[in-house]
Amino acid sequence: MTQETxxxxxxxxxxxxxTMSVPIYQTTAYDFGTAxxxxxxxxxxxxxxxxxxxxxxxxxIFETRIAAVENGEAALATASxxxxxxxxxxxxASAGDNIIVSNKVYGGTxxxxxxxxxxxxxxxxxxxxxxxxxxxxxxxxxxxxxFFESLSNPxxxxxxxxxxxxxxxxxxxxxxxxxxxxxxxxxxxLNHGIDVSVHSTSKYxxxxxxxxxxxxxxxxxxxxxxxxxxRYPDFNEPDESYHGLIYAELPFPIFTLRARLTFMRDFxxxxxxxNSWLFIQGxxxxxxxxxxxxxxxxxxxxxxxxxxxxxxxxxxxLETDAQHHLxxxxxxxxxxxxxxxxxxEDFEYAKKISDSTEIFSVAVNIGDSKSIxxxxxxxxxxxxxxxxLEKAGITPGSIRLSIxxxxxxxxxxxxxxxxx
Ligand SMILES: *Cc1c(COP(=O)(O)O)cnc(C)c1O
Numbered sequence: 190m191t192q193e194t195x196x197x198x199x200x201x202x203x204x205x206x207x208t209m210s211v212p213i214y215q216t217t218a219y220d221f222g223t224a225x226x227x228x229x230x231x232x233x234x235x236x237x238x239x240x241x242x243x244x245x246x247x248x249x250i251f252e253t254r255i256a257a258v259e260n261g262e263a264a265l266a267t268a269s270x271x272x273x274x275x276x277x278x279x280x281x282a283s284a285g286d287n288i289i290v291s292n293k294v295y296g297g298t299x300x301x302x303x304x305x306x307x308x309x310x311x312x313x314x315x316x317x318x319x320x321x322x323x324x325x326x327x328x329x330x331x332x333x334x335x336f337f338e339s340l341s342n343p344x345x346x347x348x349x350x351x352x353x354x355x356x357x358x359x360x361x362x363x364x365x366x367x368x369x370x371x372x373x374x375x376x377x378x379l380n381h382g383i384d385v386s387v388h389s390t391s392k393y394x395x396x397x398x399x400x401x402x403x404x405x406x407x408x409x410x411x412x413x414x415x416x417x418x419x420r421y422p423d424f425n426e427p428d429e430s431y432h433g434l435i436y437a438e439l440p441f442p443i444f445t446l447r448a449r450l451t452f453m454r455d456f457x458x459x460x461x462x463x464n465s466w467l468f469i470q471g472x473x474x475x476x477x478x479x480x481x482x483x484x485x486x487x488x489x490x491x492x493x494x495x496x497x498x499x500x501x502x503x504x505x506x507l508e509t510d511a512q513h514h515l516x517x518x519x520x521x522x523x524x525x526x527x528x529x530x531x532x533x534e535d536f537e538y539a540k541k542i543s544d545s546t547e548i549f550s551v552a553v554n555i556g557d558s559k560s561i562x563x564x565x566x567x568x569x570x571x572x573x574x575x576x577x578l579e580k581a582g583i584t585p586g587s588i589r590l591s592i593x594x595x596x597x598x599x600x601x602x603x604x605x606x607x608x609x
Contacts, residue, residue: 192258192374196472200253213466214246233439242457243449248465252404254472255394259373260380261406263442265449266465270369270389272458273403274298277365277387280448281421282333284310289327291318291337293346293582294367296569302336318348325356333420335362339378339519340370342555343565343589344582345503345528347515354382361418363411369393370528370555374479375520379408385444392556393526396471396478400464407444415443423447430455478558481594482527488597489590489604493531498538498608500586504529527592528555533608536585539564543588545607548599560593560600 190199201211219238221227229235238244248266256264267273282288290302292315302313316324318337335357337348350366357364366378369389378386388394390402415424416437424443427433431450436443453459483506490504505516506525517523533539542564543551549562553569563569566585570578578584592600 192260193476195254195257196475199257200250211247211250211466211469213462215462216245217241233434233441236441241462242459243453245459245462245465247462247469248460251465251469251472254469255373255388255390255404256406258472258475259368259386259406260377260409261386262409262411263445264404264406265445265453266390266460266468267403267405267453268458268460268464269401270367270387270391270403271297271301272456273387273389273405274367275301276448276452276456276458277385277405278302278306278311278334278336279452280423280444281363282306282311283423286310286331286333287312287314287329288334288336289314289316289324289332290334291316291341291348293318293341293344293348294336294338295342295369298336298338298367318353319346321349321352321356324353325359328356328360328362330420332360332362334365336365336367338367338370339376340505340526340528342370342528343530345370345505345512345525345530346582347505347512347519350381350383350519357384358382361414361420363414363421370526371520372475372479372526374476375483375524375526379406381519382408384408384411384414390468390471392554393479393482394468394471394475394556396475396556396558398554398557398559400467402460402464402468404468405445405448407442412437412443478594479526480524482556482592483524485594485597485600486525486527486529486590486592489592489600490529490531492601492604493529496605496608498533500532500534502529502531526556527590529590529592531588531590532584533586533588536566539586539588540567541609542604542607543567545609546603547606548595548603549590555591557591558594560595561591563589563591565589 252264252266314327363384365385366383368378368386372393387405415421424436487506490507493499494502505512516525543562549560552561565583
């Protein structure tokens with residue numbers, strides 16, 4: 190079955206209820222019927238819903254479906270993209286360990302990995318994901334994770350994925366790829382040997398900016414990399430919190446299972462069944478939408494490139510872009526989603542453009558069907574000193590667009606007026 194068809198049908202048997210739409214199981218708990226059935230579920234002799242903090246049939250269908258669409262073995266849905274990133278890291282690293290994170294990632298991931306995790310004893314080192322030339326020198330015996338984004342938000346940078354995976358495998362370290370911006374349609378991390386993919390489903394997978402969610406997905410065969418791997422004792426030694434359970438001995442995908450049984454159990458970043466249902470709706474049309482987002486962004490990028498008041502445009506889908514060869518190498522038909530950055534002369538002009546658009550909303554989000562404009566220097570990065578802005582790939586005249594599904598001609602007309 191192809192990816193598009195899986196996105197519409199996988200994991201739901203219409204014969205269960207005869208409903209075309211997946212039912213929303215709006216329930217907290219489940220009637221086990223017998224004490225023995227309950228005991229079997231708790232002892233993991235069989236898997237099934239126990240309590241909605243841990244699992245839920247609607248969420249289960251979403252997890253099964255997105256795992257299939259990403260070509261993975263199993264998935265765990267979370268209440269936000271952020272909790273998916275957090276759980277994927279905590280599943281591998283504890284106090285005393287370190288993680289190596291790309292220098293070009295989502296701002297929230299930077300604060301989590303460099304500041305908050307440090308308070309819990311997990312150190313973070315940053316590597317240059319564009320060439321990964323410094324990656325190997327950062328690895329030591331306590332390195333548990335190599336983390337990067339396939340198409341980074343907001344820099345729109347594409348990493349040297351082949352080299353990162355090759356180095357990680359040499360040292361038997363787990364790679365985690367945040368695939369939010371590329372989506373499973375443009376890029377399938379697990380097909381490139383990456384071990385775990387994570388998504389903020391709040392963005393393109395939802396598609397309409399109306400629900401927060403996340404998911405982490407493990408690749409087929411990941412168990413083999415974890416079992417007997419001295420770097421990951423938590424999967425190979427008895428888990429005191431689950432009466433001595435040893436994950437390596439279980440016949441299930443143990444990465445997502447452990448994240449569920451420990452972090453979902455203890456931290457409770459559980460998606461609501463209704464939000465899982467919204468993500469199921471979003472997945473159905475994702476392959477159509479992401480192509481239209483990319484087509485629209487391509488047209489807008491071409492327009493901006495030809496405009497006399499625009500200094501530069503960054504959009505990997507453009508043939509003339511410095512990263513175009515990478516977009517062609519990794520992404521479906523060289524498409525690079527709806528995100529694009531451009532630069533004008535100075536701060537005041539950039540701010541004025543952002544204020545003058547009518548169709549674009551001034552908001553901090555991406556992947557919505559409605560177009561969004563952001564001027565980072567006066568909003569998301571206003572507290573960052575000018576000299577540090579550059580490190581984040583931002584200048585006072587940088588503008589970010591998340592191109593939606595309006596007609597591209599209308600967006601171009603709006604930008605023409607705003608540019609003056
Ligand atoms: C938005 C985003 C996140 C965080 O997701 P939330 O759903 O907002 O918690 C993580 N990574 C990337 C690349 C994002 O764009």
